[in-house]
Amino acid sequence: ETGVTQTPRHLVMGMTNKKSLKCEQHLGHNAMYWYKQSAKKPLELMFVYSLEERVENNSVPSRFSPECPNSSHLFLHLHTLQPEDSALYLCASSQERPAGYGYLGEQYFGPGTRLTVT
């Protein structure tokens, strides 16, 4: 147990469905992250919420929409996905210092949601 939980662990959805992934951290951290991990590809950072501010990532398609209602919860809303979006989606949290410091806190990862788009 890392203190970061993700639900569901597995999800199969059609291309016209709308679904949401949920992440919750019990560590009191101030930053949360969504990653995509595809087979044979490195971890791809999708979104960051740090010190209650969202860091934009313009390379992520708009069919992925993050939501961070508070520092403990993070959602990833999915709609009209494509088969190539099938992957393991990982959530992580860390304790960060204010902007201007180069320090990168230790990230604690959840077990991931295995998403299959049919």
Place this chain on the structure above:
Amino acid sequence: LAKITQPISMDSYEGQEVNITCSHNNIATNDYITWYQQFPSQGPRFIIQGYKTKVTNEVASLFIPADRKSSTLSLPRVSLSDTAVYYCLVGGGQNFVFGPGTRLSVLP
């Protein structure tokens, strides 16, 4: 952001010391170097972090030369349970990137 390269895979035998090198030629002045371990069907797990010279903890050592353009993760006396993918991460704050990962196979 730093461009990172790592060997795709490595093999070792139980009890040996394993050194995995990560290249990050354009590392920025404020960037830290972090290593993570990932087992199948799990999220990555923090191993060690450093900025320069040498850092050691109970599971690994991290060697960083003066120019900081590379770093080496050293795992002493590996066991079968160390079979995993090892990722190098370079950056700081909200600007960081993971390397492609090195798949380490420990053989009996």
